[in-house]
Amino acid sequence: MSIDHELRDALRRKEAPADLSDRVLARINTGTAATTPRPGATGSTALGSSAALGSSTALGSSTVRRWLAAAAVVAVAAGGAERYYTQQQAVEAARVREELRVALQITSDTLVRVQSKLSAPADNGSR
């Protein structure tokens, strides 16, 4: 069979079942179409999917999913913020350590100068 025939068969007009309009109206009225699959249907139709979104169960799981996503975003953001804060603390600690080292070095140099000035007359006198 050529592809033309297959295509023509697939697109051939088919009559809708006689009870289709009743079933659609019944689903709309009950609002629980997702939980009452059409007899013989193996997958959800477009109508079934959209109705599922509107159902309370689906709505609940969707809300939970949204909250979980939000919680995940918050957790990732908090983790990132903590990591950034820790890194900043490390940088700041290194800066303070270096400043302390320089400060003590200058203090030491100043003390050495003071000592040398004080010891200079004594050294001269002893010579």
Added chain:
Amino acid sequence: MKTTLSLVVFTLLIPIAASAQDGKLNLSFLDRLAERASEKQEITIDSSMLNSFGRGLVPQGPKGDAAREVITQLKGIFVRNYEFDDSKAYSMDDINAIRKQLSAPGWIRIVANEEKKKNGDFELQEVYLFQPGGKLGGIFFLNAEPRELSVVNIVGPIDLAALGALGGVLGIPSVQGLGLVPSPPPPPPAPPKK
């Protein structure tokens, strides 16, 4: 008029006196010297920085523990070091603004050396301890030379011996001798060889 002027001067001196009460000196008088300096180091390590990082600043070990003990009790370390190309870059009046604060109660000058040369140059070395009520609250070093000025103000319970404990910990050589910092006890004599 005189009364008003006195009140204004008194009001202006209150913050200086107040800051000198806790061993911290107002070093802002030296800011104008920074503009003339060819090289400068200005270090301000306040109590919050020491509280936050004090314990992690020095490595572990017996000497580090002693240094950490000293550092964590400090309330601030303030250092100004200026080098000048011109030997007349600053005058005694500039440093007298700092020295006036040291006349506040509690400050004791323990070392002083002043030299005046014929060409007008001067040298001044001073060490002060802040001991209000006999309790150590700070230390101040001043070294003024024609082309260099160093000022160190350490606030907190520290003396020269405690300062010596910091030597050799952060790559700083120990400062000993002349009685300024007590020398460590000599090592015990080696047992005689049989």
